[in-house]
Amino acid sequence: MTPTAGLSFKPVHFEQAMACPAEGLWFEVHAENYMVDGGPRLAMLEQLRTRFPLSIHGVGLSLAGVDESDRDHLQKLRQLAERFDPFLLSEHLAWSRHEAASFPDLLPFPRTNEALEIIARNIDIAQETLGRQILIENPSLYLHLKGHEWPESLFLGELVKRTGCGLLIDVNNVFVSASNLGFNPYAYLDALPRGVIGEIHLAGHAPDPLLGRSLLIDSHDAPIAEEVWELYEWLLASCGTHRPPTLIERDDNLPAFEELLDERDRAARMMAEGRRAVAYA
C-alpha cells in the first residue's frame, strides 16, 4: 500500500485508528513522546505499526543550535527508527537548546552563511548517525529578525544540495509566516527546489488572542483554513506526478476521529485528482 494522506496519531483514537479501513492511511508520531523505556505507549505504537506505515517526527534535535547535536538524543532517535522502521523521518529548521536549557518550542534564527554551515554540519551528523535521509521542515515565523542573508526557500534548497536531506513542507507554516512577515506564500513555494519534498504537513492556525489576525499562531487546534487548502492545491499541482505523502496535524482541541478523517480524506482526494489530471495532460 502506498501511503497517501495520514494523521498525527493520538492514543485516545487508538481503537478507531486500528479499525480504520481508509486506503493509503498512515500515522505520524513525535519522536520524543516515545523515547521511553517501555510500557503501554511503545506497545500501542507496535500494534499501530503492524497495520500502518509510520512516520517519526522529531522536535528535539535543535539542528539550528550552535552546539553540535546531542549524541545521546540522536542515539535514542536511531533506536526508535530501528525499532519502528518509519517510512519518513523528519526534524525542523529551528533550534530549541541553549547550553543546559531546552525550550519546548521551535525557535527562529537569522539565516546567515554561518547558520547554513552549522545546520548543514548538524544535518550531516544526524543523517550519518541515523544511517538514512531526514526531511527538514520549514518553521512558522512570528518575528522580523535582522541579518538574514538567505530567503528561507533558497536556504532550504541549499541545505538539500549540501546534505542530501529532503524537505517537509508545512503549508500552514508557510501561510502563517507569510501572513505574519508579509511575503507571498506562492512565491515562497515556487522558489523551493523540485523533486525533494518528501512530505507535506497541513494544520490549523488561530489569530493571536490580543492582536487578532495581524499575528497568526500555528496552534494546531483548529480545522485547516480554506486559504491553506488552496495553497496546498497549488503546491500539489506544482509537484507534477510526484505527490508527497500529506499529514493532517492536530494537537489541541481534539475533535472526533471521524472529523480528522474527513480532512484526511479531502487531502487524499486532492492527491488522487491531481495525479489523474497530470496523467491526462
Next chain:
Amino acid sequence: MPDLAAFQRAFAEAILAEGDLVTSFRSEAFAVYRNTSARGAVEALRAAYPTVDMLVGEEMFTRVALDYRRETPPSSPILSDYGRDLPTWLARQPWTSELPYLADVARLDRLWLESFLAADAREGDRARFGAPRVMLHPAARFGWFPTPAMTIWQAHRNPCGIVEIEPEWREERALFTRAGMTVTGHLIDAACHRLLLACAQPVRIEECAASVARAFPNASVPELLRTCVASGAIIIS
C-alpha cells in the same frame, strides 16, 4: 550582525527573563515564543502531576509550575522527564505547610508515571537464575509516606470520580504495578513494603521470605508473595 552563538544566547536569556528585562526582543511577536516555551513547561508538569493539579486547581497549578520553571527550566526535549524533583521542591515551599500531604501526592504522581514508562519485563528476567529467585518487576514502584497521601491520591484518581474522604492522619505505603496497558495503585502494609525492599536486587526466595519473617513475625509471607506476584509487583524465576 551578531553571530549565531551571540544571537541564541540573547534570545534564550530573553525567553527566560522576568518581565521585560531584555529589551532587544521586546515585541508582541516575541511574546509568542516566551509564551509557547512557558506553556510547554507548565503543561508538561500538569501532565506529570495530574493529582496535584486536581488538589490545588488549574490556576494555582499554573502559578506554581511557573515558579518552579523559573528555578528549573526544562533541560531535555523529552518532557516526561521534566520536573522529577518537583515533589522535593514543593516540600520546601513555605505555602505547602498548609497542605502537608501535597509533596507526597506529587511523589505518588511521579511513581505512577515512572511505572507507566518503565521497561517491560524481559523473558530473560524470568529464567536467568538456576535456584528460584525473586525480583521486582521493572515497572513496579513503591514508597513510604509520612502522610495519608495514598488515600488522598486514590480518592482523586478513582475512575468513577473523586471520592469524599476523611483520611486518618497516619503514615502510608504505596505500590504501583503495571499489567498490560494499565498502571494500578495499591495501598500496602508495612510487611509488604519490607518484602518489596528485600527484592530490590534479585534474591533467593528463602532469603527474602526469612528477612520479612524476621521483621514481621505475624505476617503470612507465602500469602504476601502470592499477592505480590498476582499484582505483578515481583517476578519469581
